[in-house]
Amino acid sequence: DVKVTQSSRYLVKRTGEKVFLECVQDMDHENMFWYRQDPGLGLRLIYFSYDVKMKEKGDIPEGYSVSREKKERFSLILESASTNQTSMYLCASSGQGAGKAFFGQGTRLTVV
């Protein structure tokens, strides 16, 4: 089975901290994604990557950056965490074409 693993299920960080969310996939997928999910707003795409070192902004990239140094790993970075970044963060990966994606279990981040 395809596995997408997010490093933490729950995370609590302080305002202003630099936060790293890690995601690893084991299916040699080209595409990887970071979404956030908030009540009433659904899943919103933050960034995605279609190859190593390649990235594109999604719909809400402000306040975030990403890193993809290896094909299997995609990191989401909050340079200076703020309370409005409290959310559920979901990582996903997919092969060529991107339609059939596999998601991790999510990281519930609370910024206090």
Add this chain to the structure above:
Amino acid sequence: DAKTTQPPSMDCAEGRAANLPCNHSTISGNEYVYWYRQIHSQGPQYIIHGLKNNETNEMASLIITEDRKSSTLILPHATLRDTAVYYCIVRTRTGSARQLTFGSGTQLTVLP
């Protein structure tokens, strides 16, 4: 990409078929219909996809109308564990990864 319209919520009795509709009246000839679901507090899960023929797998059946302007996801014998938000997405199969965009979906509640 074509937009989709889904009812915000539906109920279904346990053991009965759940029929979830999706309208995609502006779908293009090379766009596929994908269905995902998200059980509470988990990442979305791919269910099925199709182009124009009806499709069936171990989870569900997908019925696409002849004009391809709408589709129905069928869970033949719904169980309480099928309670989830169901998302219908329309996109090309080989398009950009950016096309994996989720709408608000249908909250299906399976009642005992």
